[in-house]
Amino acid sequence: MNELRLNLVTQRWVIIASERAKRPNELISQTDTDPRHLPPWDADCPFCPGNEELDLEVARWPETGPWRVRVVRNRYPAVHEGDELVVRAHGAYRSLPAIGYHEILVETPLHNTCTALEPMEDFVHVLAMFQARGRAIAQDERMEQIIYFKNHGPRAGASLPHPHAQLIALPIVPADIRARNDQARRHYEKTGRCALCVMLEQERADDLRVIARGKHFTAFVLFAASSPFHTWIAPHRHGSHFTDISRDELEDLAAVLHRVLRKLYVGVNNPDFNYIIRSAPISQGVNDYLHWYVTIVPRVTRSAGFELGSDIFINPTIPEESAAFLRAVDEGGTR
Amino acid sequence: MNELRLNLVTQRWVIIASERAKRPNELISQTDTDPRHLPPWDADCPFCPGNEELDLEVARWPETGPWRVRVVRNRYPAVHEGDELVVRAHGAYRSLPAIGYHEILVETPLHNTCTALEPMEDFVHVLAMFQARGRAIAQDERMEQIIYFKNHGPRAGASLPHPHAQLIALPIVPADIRARNDQARRHYEKTGRCALCVMLEQERADDLRVIARGKHFTAFVLFAASSPFHTWIAPHRHGSHFTDISRDELEDLAAVLHRVLRKLYVGVNNPDFNYIIRSAPISQGVNDYLHWYVTIVPRVTRSAGFELGSDIFINPTIPEESAAFLRAVDEGGTR
Numbered sequence: 003m004n005e006l007r008l009n010l011v012t013q014r015w016v017i018i019a020s021e022r023a024k025r026p027n028e029l030i031s032q033t034d035t036d037p038r039h040l041p042p043w044d045a046d047c048p049f050c051p052g053n054e055e056l057d058l059e060v061a062r063w064p065e066t067g068p069w070r071v072r073v074v075r076n077r078y079p080a081v082h083e084g085d086e087l088v089v090r091a092h093g094a095y096r097s098l099p100a101i102g103y104h105e106i107l108v109e110t111p112l113h114n115t116c117t118a119l120e121p122m123e124d125f126v127h128v129l130a131m132f133q134a135r136g137r138a139i140a141q142d143e144r145m146e147q148i149i150y151f152k153n154h155g156p157r158a159g160a161s162l163p164h165p166h167a168q169l170i171a172l173p174i175v176p177a178d179i180r181a182r183n184d185q186a187r188r189h190y191e192k193t194g195r196c197a198l199c200v201m202l203e204q205e206r207a208d209d210l211r212v213i214a215r216g217k218h219f220t221a222f223v224l225f226a227a228s229s230p231f232h233t234w235i236a237p238h239r240h241g242s243h244f245t246d247i248s249r250d251e252l253e254d255l256a257a258v259l260h261r262v263l264r265k266l267y268v269g270v271n272n273p274d275f276n277y278i279i280r281s282a283p284i285s286q287g288v289n290d291y292l293h294w295y296v297t298i299v300p301r302v303t304r305s306a307g308f309e310l311g312s313d314i315f316i317n318p319t320i321p322e323e324s325a326a327f328l329r330a331v332d333e334g335g336t337r
Numbered sequence: 338m339n340e341l342r343l344n345l346v347t348q349r350w351v352i353i354a355s356e357r358a359k360r361p362n363e364l365i366s367q368t369d370t371d372p373r374h375l376p377p378w379d380a381d382c383p384f385c386p387g388n389e390e391l392d393l394e395v396a397r398w399p400e401t402g403p404w405r406v407r408v409v410r411n412r413y414p415a416v417h418e419g420d421e422l423v424v425r426a427h428g429a430y431r432s433l434p435a436i437g438y439h440e441i442l443v444e445t446p447l448h449n450t451c452t453a454l455e456p457m458e459d460f461v462h463v464l465a466m467f468q469a470r471g472r473a474i475a476q477d478e479r480m481e482q483i484i485y486f487k488n489h490g491p492r493a494g495a496s497l498p499h500p501h502a503q504l505i506a507l508p509i510v511p512a513d514i515r516a517r518n519d520q521a522r523r524h525y526e527k528t529g530r531c532a533l534c535v536m537l538e539q540e541r542a543d544d545l546r547v548i549a550r551g552k553h554f555t556a557f558v559l560f561a562a563s564s565p566f567h568t569w570i571a572p573h574r575h576g577s578h579f580t581d582i583s584r585d586e587l588e589d590l591a592a593v594l595h596r597v598l599r600k601l602y603v604g605v606n607n608p609d610f611n612y613i614i615r616s617a618p619i620s621q622g623v624n625d626y627l628h629w630y631v632t633i634v635p636r637v638t639r640s641a642g643f644e645l646g647s648d649i650f651i652n653p654t655i656p657e658e659s660a661a662f663l664r665a666v667d668e669g670g671t672r
Contacts, residue, residue: 004416004435006509014512017415017435080352080643080651081339093539095560100339100352151642159641170643174341177349178648181516204428225430276642299645306494307486307611308415308505310634313513316415 009226011197011293013185016226017316024318026327029230029302031271035155040114040163048077049108049164060105061134063127071127072108073135079104080170087144087173103139103148103171107131113164116154118260118267120165126256128167132279133252135169136245140284145171147179147283150244155274157301175283183282183292190291198293202236211325213265216258218251223325228315229303231266231273231324235259235296242282242292259296261333266300269331274301342561346532346628348520351561352651359653361662364565364637366606370490375449375498383412384443384499395440396469398462406462407443408470414439415505422479422508438474438483438506442466448499451489453595453602455500461591463502467614468587470504471580475619480506482514482618485579490609492636510618518617518627525626533628537571546660548600551593553586558660563650564638566601566608566659570594570631577617577627594631596668601635604666609636 005018043050051068060073075083081102090097109128110120117125132150139145152167153160189197205212205222213233214221221235235258237251247255259277266273276299282292309315340353378385386403395408410418416437425432444463445455452460467485474480487502488495524532540547540557548568549556556570570593572586582590594612601608611634617627644650 003420004414006416006433006435006507008431008433010429010431012512015509019415022413078357079339080354081341085338092560093543094345094535095539096343096345098341098343100341147647149643149646151646153641157639159639159644168643170647172341172647172649174350176647176649177347177516177520181512185512200429204430208428225427276645278642278646280646297645304492304494306488307613308484308503309494310611310632311484311486311613311615312482312505312507312511314507314511 007226009224010189010201011186012182014226014228015314016228017314018320019316019318020320022318023320023323024230026230026319026324029270029273029319031273031302035272035274037114037116037119037163037165037272042112042114044113044164047113047162047164049106049162049166050113051111061131063131068111070111070124071131073131074106074108076104076106076168081172098173101144101173103142103145103169105135105169107167107169109165109167116165116267116272117152118263118272122256122260125260126253129252129256129259132167132169133245133247136281139169139171140245142171144173145284146175147172148281150279150281152277154276155272155301157274158276160274179283183286186291186293196240196291196293198236198295199240202238210322213325213328214258214261216254218254219258221258221262223321223328225321227317227319227321227324229299229317230319231270231298231300231302231328232317232321233262233298233328235262235298236293237295240290240293242286242288242294244279244281244294246288255296259298262298262328264333265328265331266298268333268335269328270300270302275299276301344559344561345524345536346521347517349561349563350649351563352649353655354651354653355655357653358655358658359565361565361654361659364605364608364654366608366637370607370609372449372451372454372498372500372607377447377449379448379499382448382497382499384441384497384501385448386446396466398466403446405446405459406466408466409441409443411439411441411503416507433508436479436508438470438477438480438504440470440504442502442504444500444502451500451602451607452487453598453607457591457595460595461588464587464591464594467502467504468580468582471616474504474506475580477506479508480619481510482507483616485614485616487612489611490607490636492609493611495609514618518621521626521628531575531626531628533571533630534575537573545657548660548663549593549596551589553589554593556593556597558656558663560656562652562654562656562659564634564652565654566605566633566635566637566663567652567656568597568633568663570597570633571628572630575625575628577621577623577629579614579616579629581623590631594633597633597663599668600663600666601633603668603670604663605635605637610634611636
C-alpha cells in the first residue's frame with residue numbers, strides 16, 4: 003500500500019509509492035558525467051584562472067597569491083544592486099524593480115572537478131564565503147531574504163560546469179518562505195517546541211534515516227522525502243540564521259555536507275543535485291521556532307502536472323531504504 | 338532593469354528578466370515531436386483500441402459502438418481506492434494510507450495525435466468526463482481535493498505518448514492549496530472583492546495579455562507569468578468548483594482551452610506542457626473568494642536551486658511580448 007507521509011516541519015504531504023518502489027540502486031545515474039573527463043582549464047570558461055572578470059570580483063581567498071575560492075557578481079544577474087525600491091502600480095497589479103544581490107562562489111580554480119572531489123579546506127572556505135557575504139548583505143536594509151544554493155549538473159539548472167555555488171538576496175520574503183515560517187510558528191504555539199528540534203531528536207534516536215553524524219550537525223533522509231535521497235542537514239543547536247554559526251560549527255557543517263555529497267557522488271554516480279541553505283528572513287531575529295537547515299535534492303525524478311497542481315511529490319523510493327543505501331556507501335571510496 | 342512582479346491572486350512574486358529577455362520566437366521548440374510521425378496504432382500501448390484493460394474501465398463515450406473517449410483506473414496508481422483512512426503514528430510523525438482515486442482519461446483511440454489535433458467534439462467529452470468523474474468522486478466522503486491535470490511530452494512528465502489526461506483525488510487538502518486559499522480569503526476580507534474577479538476585469542479591459550476570448554472564459558498570459566507563455570483561463574462567472582459549470586460553459590471552456598493549445602502547437606512547435614484545473618477543495622461550498630481556473634504551463638525552461646529555495650521563478654521572457662506572439666498565431670493554421 004502506498005503511503006501519504008507528513009513532514010512535521012513543513013506540514014507538506016508526500017506520496018511514498020512503496021508498492022512499486024524502486025530500489026536505490028535502480029537510481030544510480032547511467033550517464034557518464036565524471037568532471038575529471040573535462041580539461042582542467044577551459045579558455046572559454048569565465049571562472050577559470052586567467053579569465054577572471056576582475057570588475058565583478060567581490061572577494062577572494064587567499065587574498066594574495068593564487069586564489070582558491072572567489073566571489074563574483076553574476077554577469078547576468080536575476081537581481082541588481084543599486085536602485086531605489088519603489089513600488090509601481092499597473093492597475094490592481096504591483097511590481098518592484100528587481101533590486102538585490104546575485105553572486106557566484108567559484109569553489110576552485112580547477113575546471114574539471116566537483117564539490118565532492120574538492121579538498122575539505124577549500125569547501126570550508128566556500129561556506130565561510132557564504133557566511134561572510136550573508137553577514138555583509140544583511141547590512142543592506144532593503145534586503146529581506148537571502149537564498150544560498152548550488153546547481154550541480156544540467157538537470158539541476160547548472161549552465162556552466164566549473165564548480166560554483168550562488169546566492170541571491172531579495173527585497174521581499176517569498177510567499178512560500180512566509181508560509182513555511184507561519185507553519186513553524188503554529189507548531190511552536192501549539193506544542194511549545196520547535197518542530198525541527200523534535201524531528202532531530204527523533205531522527206538521532208531512531209537512527210532509521212541518519213546518513214552522517216557530526217559533532218554539531220546530523221544529516222538524514224527525510225521521513226517524508228519528496229524525492230529519492232532527499233536529505234536535510236540540521237544543526238543540533240537551535241538557531242534561525244545560518245550566518246550566526248561559529249567557526250567550529252561551520253567546519254563541522256562543511257564536513258557533514260561534504261560527506262553527503264561524497265556518498266551521492268560515489269554511490270549514485272555523480273547525480274545532478276541542488277542544495278539550498280534555508281535561513282530565516284534577515285529582519286527576523288533569532289526566535290524559538292525558526293530552525294535553519296540545509297536541504298539536498300538530487301534530481302533523479304521529474305515533476306509533472308500533479309506536482310504542479312498539488313505541490314505533493316510522488317517519491318518512487320522508500321526513504322528508509324535510500325538511507326540504508328547511502329549509509330552503506332563508503333564515501334572515502336572511488337567510483 | 339529586471340522586475341519583480343506580484344501575482345494578485347496567489348501573492349507570489351516572479352522575476353521578469355527583461356534585461357536579457359528572450360524573444361518568444363527564440364523559445365520555439367527545435368525538437369521534432371510531431372505525434373503524426375508515430376504509428377496510428379501501437380500493439381504495446383495500453384490505451385490503443387484492442388489493448389483495453391477492461392477490468393480497469395470506469396466510463397466510455399459513446400457507450401455503444403467504438404469508443405472515442407475512455408476513463409480507466411491507473412494500472413499503477415499513486416493512490417488507491419477502498420481502504421480505511423486511519424492515521425498511523427511514527428513517533429512525532431504521521432502517515433496515512435494513500436487512499437484516493439487515480440484515473441486516466443484516454444482522449445482518443447488514435448495513438449498518433451495530441452490534444453491540439455483532436456476534434457473539438459472529442460475534447461468537449463474529455464472535459465465532460467472530468468466533470469462527471471469529479472462529481473462522482475465528490476460523493477466519497479473521505480476525499481478532500483481533486484487535481485485534474487495533463488502531462489504532454491516527456492519534459493512535462495508524460496511517460497506514454499497516447500493522448501491522455503489524469504485526475505488524482507486525495508483524502509487531504511495539500512498545504513500549498515490551503516495557502517493559496519488562505520491568500521484568496523485574505524484578499525477578500527481586505528478589499529471585499531475576489532482577487533481573480535479583479536484580475537479578469539483588468540485583463541479584459543487592458544487587453545495587453547489576453548490571447549483568447551470566449552463567451553464565458555478568457556485566456557491570458559499572466560502579468561506575473563512564472564515561465565514563458567504561462568497562461569490562465571478563468572470563467573467570467575465567479576464559481577469555486579469546476580464541477581459546477583453548465584454544459585454551455587463547459588463547451589466554451591473546451592473551445593478556449595483548445596484554441597490556446599492550438600496556438601502553442603502551431604506557434605511554439607508542439608512544446609511539452611502541463612495544464613491543471615485548479616478547483617476548490619471538495620468540502621468547501623461555493624464562496625465569494627475562491628474562483629476556480631485552468632493554468633497552462635509550457636515546459637520550455639527549467640527550475641534550479643533558486644526556484645526550489647524561494648518558489649520564485651525567473652521568467653526569461655516579457656509576458657506582454659509572449660501574449661502578443663500567441664495572439665498573432667493563427668491557431669487554425671498548420672505548422
